[in-house]
Every structure is written in C-alpha cells, then in structure tokens.
Amino acid sequence: MNKTGWIVLGVIALLLVFAFSSYNGLVALNESVDGKWAQVENQLQRRGDLIPNLVNTVKGYAAHEKQAIDSVANARAKLAGAGGPAAKAEANAELTGALSRLLVVVENYPNLKADANFRQLTDELAGTENRIAVARMDYNNAVQTFNTKIRSFPNTLFAGMLGFGPKEYFRAEEGSKAVPKVSF
Template sequence: MNKSLWIVIAVVALLVVFGISSYNGLVGMNENVNGKWSQIENMLQRRADLIPNLVSTVKGYAAHEQQAIAAVADARAKLAGAAGPAAKAQANGELNTALSRLLVVVENYPNLKADKNFRALMDELSGTENRIAVARKDYNDAVQGYNTKIRSFPTTIFAGMMGFGPKEYFRAEEGAKQVPQVKF
C-alpha cells in the first residue's frame, strides 16, 4: 500500500475515535444535567409534600383565612403539573408567593408560631428551601458545562449531528429580586 492511503486511514481512524469520545462525553454530560434536574424535582416534591401538613396546622388556628390557604393549595397543584425548567420555575415562583402570603397570616397568630408542630414544619420547609437552592445551582452549573461543551469547536460539529441540543437554565421568576413588603 502506498503511504497516502495509510495517512487517510490514520486520519479517518482519528476522526472515528474523536467522534466516539465526543459522543460518550456528551452522553455523560447530558445524563449529569438530567440527574441534577431530577434532584431539583426531588426537592420540589419534598417541599410540596410538606405543605399539606403546614396548611393543616395553620387551618386549625386560622380557619377564616381560607383565601391564603387555597392559594397555597392551588400553587402546589400547578407545581406538580409543571413540566420543564421554565414551567417549574414559574410554578415555583407562584408557590413562593402563596407561601409568603400564608406566612403573613401566621404572623397574626402568635399561638400558632409557638406551636411545636408548626415550628418543626417550618424548620423542615426552611431546610428544603436551602436544598432547592443548592440543587438549582448544581443544575445550572451542569447546564453551563454541557452547553459550553456542545457549543465549543470541534464538538459543536458532532453535537448537532448526534442530536445534542442546548439545555434550559432554571431561572428565577420575574420579581424574585425584589424584597416582598409585609404590612400589618
């Protein structure tokens, strides 16, 4: 065989090895993003599971505050039915707003704030909120790494052909940067 044929075979072999390596790397990064997203969903579900207990505790003290209690239940249902990072982020924002209103109601009931069950539920909810924040950060970091990889040369050439597209970030809802005003 002549020398140029060996060079062509070597170049093709290198491209095949690079393609396989790129594909496997992208599969791993894609699965990492999916795993991080599952962690967010896990924490959102944990919070959603705590909310009925919190609502039941508040109902016992504030039976006439049905509007705030109903808003929390509705927002929780929307979160459960949301699909994808954008929809989950929006539903999460609505639930945060409803919970804030419920906590304003709680401020009017000092005996409720002193209740052992209520305090335990609030501690659990607070811990879950922290876990959600960490999970969102981890997810967004994984999305950033993945999106950077699929947009970097030469991987971008193979990524499109292999069906790897950009992932969505979990973004804060509109108005999240504004401090809520609580008035009594």
C-alpha cells in the same frame, strides 16, 4: 499498502477515536444535566409534600384565613403540574409568594408559632428551600457545562447531527427578587 494509504487510514482512525470520545463525553454531560434536573424536581416534590401538613396545622389555628391557605394549596397544585424549567420556575415563584403570605398570617397567631408541629414543619420547609437552591445551582452549572461543550469547536460541527441541543436554564421568575407585598 503504500505509505499514503497508511496515513489516510491513520487519520480516519484518529477521527473515529475523536468522534467516539466526543460523543461519549456529550452523552455523559447530557446525563449529568438530566440527573441534576431530577434532583431539582425531587426537592420541589419534597417541598410539595410538606406543604399540606403545614397548611393543615395552620388551618386548625386560623380557619378564617381561608384565602391565604387556599392560595398556597393552589400554587402547590400548579407547581406539581408544571412542565420544564421555565414553567417550574414560574410556579415555584408563585408558591414562594403564597407561602410568604401564609407566614404573615401566622404572625397573628402567637400560639401557632409556639406549636411544636408548626415549628418542625417550618424548619423542614426552610431546609427544603436551601436544598432547592443548591439543586437549582447544580442543575444550572451542569447546563452551562453541557451548553459550552456543544457550542465549542469541533463539537459544534456534529452535536446537532447527533441529537444534542442546548438545555434550558432554571431561571427565576421576573420580579421574584422583590419582597412580596401582603395586605389583608
């Protein structure tokens, strides 16, 4: 084989090594995004599992506050049935508003606030809300890293051909930064 043949073979070998390395890097980042999303869903499920206990505790004290209790139950069901990050974010915002309204109802029942079960459940919910925030942040960071990688040269040339497309961020619902207004 002549010198030109070896150079061509060397260039092809380098391109193959680069392609395999890039592909494996994209696979690893894709798996990271999927794993982070699973943690978001895990924390949302934890929140959903705690809510029926909270609702049942409040029901014993505030049986006539049915509307607030029902709105929490309905929002929880909507979150459980939501699909991707956008739908989950919307359902999450609705559930957060419903929980805020329920906690306003609780303000009218001093004995409920003093109940050990209620305090434990609200502490668990507060901890879960923090876990959800961290999981969403980790997920969005992983999405940013992945999307940057597939949009960077030279990965952008073949990422789409290999089945890698941009991932969707978990975004807060429009108006979710505003304090919910509660009126009975």
